[in-house]
Amino acid sequence: MSELLVVRDLSKEFTTGERGKTLKAVKNVNLTVHEGRTLGIVGESGCGKSTLGRLMIRLYEPSSGSVHFDGKDLSGLSKKDLRTERRHFQMVFQDPFASLDPRMSVEQLVEEPLVINKMMSKEERARAVAHACDRVGLPEDALSRYPHEFSGGQRQRISIARAIIMSPKLIVADEPVSALDVSIQSQVLNLFEDLKDDLRLTYVFISHDLAVIRHIADDVAVMYLGEVVEYGTNEEIFRSPQHPYTKALMSAVPEITTNTSTQRIVLEGDIPSPINPPTGCSFHTRCSFAMDVCKRLDPQLKLFPPSTSHEVACHLVNEVTL
Amino acid sequence: MTVVRELLKKKLIIAAIIIIALIAFVALLADIVAPHDPNKQYFEGLTIEGAPLAPNSEFLMGTDLLGRDLLSRIIHGARTSLIIGLIANGVAVTLGAFVGLLAGFLRGKTGAILMRMTDLMMAFPALLLAITLAAIFEPSLIIVALVIAMVNWVQVARVVYTQTVSLTERDFIQASHSLGATNGRILRRHLLPHVVPTLLVYGTLGVATTVLLEATLSFLGIGVRPPTPSWGNIIFENQTYFVTAPWLVFFPAAAILLLAVSFNLLGDGLRDVLDPTQRGRKS
Numbered sequence: 001m002s003e004l005l006v007v008r009d010l011s012k013e014f015t016t017g018e019r020g021k022t023l024k025a026v027k028n029v030n031l032t033v034h035e036g037r038t039l040g041i042v043g044e045s046g047c048g049k050s051t052l053g054r055l056m057i058r059l060y061e062p063s064s065g066s067v068h069f070d071g072k073d074l075s076g077l078s079k080k081d082l083r084t085e086r087r088h089f090q091m092v093f094q095d096p097f098a099s100l101d102p103r104m105s106v107e108q109l110v111e112e113p114l115v116i117n118k119m120m121s122k123e124e125r126a127r128a129v130a131h132a133c134d135r136v137g138l139p140e141d142a143l144s145r146y147p148h149e150f151s152g153g154q155r156q157r158i159s160i161a162r163a164i165i166m167s168p169k170l171i172v173a174d175e176p177v178s179a180l181d182v183s184i185q186s187q188v189l190n191l192f193e194d195l196k197d198d199l200r201l202t203y204v205f206i207s208h209d210l211a212v213i214r215h216i217a218d219d220v221a222v223m224y225l226g227e228v229v230e231y232g233t234n235e236e237i238f239r240s241p242q243h244p245y246t247k248a249l250m251s252a253v254p255e256i257t258t259n260t261s262t263q264r265i266v267l268e269g270d271i272p273s274p275i276n277p278p279t280g281c282s283f284h285t286r287c288s289f290a291m292d293v294c295k296r297l298d299p300q301l302k303l304f305p306p307s308t309s310h311e312v313a314c315h316l317v318n319e320v321t322l
Numbered sequence: 323m324t325v326v327r328e329l330l331k332k333k334l335i336i337a338a339i340i341i342i343a344l345i346a347f348v349a350l351l352a353d354i355v356a357p358h359d360p361n362k363q364y365f366e367g368l369t370i371e372g373a374p375l376a377p378n379s380e381f382l383m384g385t386d387l388l389g390r391d392l393l394s395r396i397i398h399g400a401r402t403s404l405i406i407g408l409i410a411n412g413v414a415v416t417l418g419a420f421v422g423l424l425a426g427f428l429r430g431k432t433g434a435i436l437m438r439m440t441d442l443m444m445a446f447p448a449l450l451l452a453i454t455l456a457a458i459f460e461p462s463l464i465i466v467a468l469v470i471a472m473v474n475w476v477q478v479a480r481v482v483y484t485q486t487v488s489l490t491e492r493d494f495i496q497a498s499h500s501l502g503a504t505n506g507r508i509l510r511r512h513l514l515p516h517v518v519p520t521l522l523v524y525g526t527l528g529v530a531t532t533v534l535l536e537a538t539l540s541f542l543g544i545g546v547r548p549p550t551p552s553w554g555n556i557i558f559e560n561q562t563y564f565v566t567a568p569w570l571v572f573f574p575a576a577a578i579l580l581l582a583v584s585f586n587l588l589g590d591g592l593r594d595v596l597d598p599t600q601r602g603r604k605s
Contacts, residue, residue: 086501
């Protein structure tokens, strides 16, 4: 299993209106996306998961740290090389109403990646467009129509057709189903899964919805206030969450089969402002197990034995049984 | 071609196109169409007391203070007014769009410099600028048009800039970046089509004001030189006699109104036809 995308110490700060104050959207994130697997990134809104996704494909310039794609350092590439490299990683955006140019027909939209990269002749492009649209389940008469004539689910299919037409290696999907109805969500998720197998894709799947992540992800990273607080395989995260934040998230998911009465952990207060993050562990203000050390020291992601993949950033994990 | 076909579906727009074509035709063939020499002062064109004649069978729109045929003057004036309207507006909109798009897209230092330049132009009194420019260059029809364009492009640049800034934050522009689109392509294919409606509205609304601004310049002696007629300067020459000889103001004003309304209708129609979300809707 080769490493397709490697993120090292990635940070992104945005300047705010107030002088001297910065918003730390992403802090020292280390992640590896393995070829052929799906990395799910989950967290509350405002935790920096979308920023992380955009950093991964270099829509944003990182403040520090690096992103290596397929062995190449993306920040080391010239503007031109980066543009060419982009064909290998595509993005599907959250809001299909906003991410498609309303003044372009479906054909123009799906064809655009090929035109930009000056690939294929006109006839070949037309065939590729028809094939991609067919592959994502768009009706044949869709080509000459415009985005506003479609439902949200169909629009997201257009976005997906745009993403797969270049036969990329990696697709970063930023909340691709959260704007859709629940019934449509599962259809689109299934489409993502089918495409992954057929086209041998690798996904970074960003969502706030644990059910979606549980369904689609092989590996899961839980984010809180710009940091990854827990990382592991799907099973590790969902079977035995270790970080108090992950546990709280899990307990908030309504379950239908409740023969084991699970205690709901209700988090107090709001997510702190990333402009003024708490000292020490960023979660200590809302953690019911917080100790003195949590206020002083920022816990690092550490392997949680005996697993070789499960990592947790919490001072308590090895000391207290929660 | 679909654009043309869609345009022709609307009766009002056809009417507008016919009127504009008619005005253009008349302007082009003014020498043949006009019943009289526009600059000749007819002896029989004035009453015994020396007052202008009301519309009659010989002078269909009456005569002006010097006994010249008003209809012929309006026909010849169409040439001036149309050229001024088209060139001045065309240049103003093109320049404004270019500066606005570029500044809004690039932002940073380049954008700031471009917009401060625009602000500077905006703060400068328009008429003073026009007078200065007209004084530097030998007044001619083209120069007058360019002077008017120089005064008018700033508003367009401002509006386009604001629109571009908000557009560049939209997801579909980000999506194009993520596909590896060059800046040129994003400007041309994604930003320009979205500001075209604004440009059309500005360009067509500007026709009437431009024609009148030309008249103001003529009035101050820096526009079209008399006796060359333009719709604006016919009004200005005769406005003091509005009560005793209302036709002298009524007919040229009606001509300006007709031209302006036609352009506005055409602009509105074009805007609707170019917008896929509006296409096919009845209006």
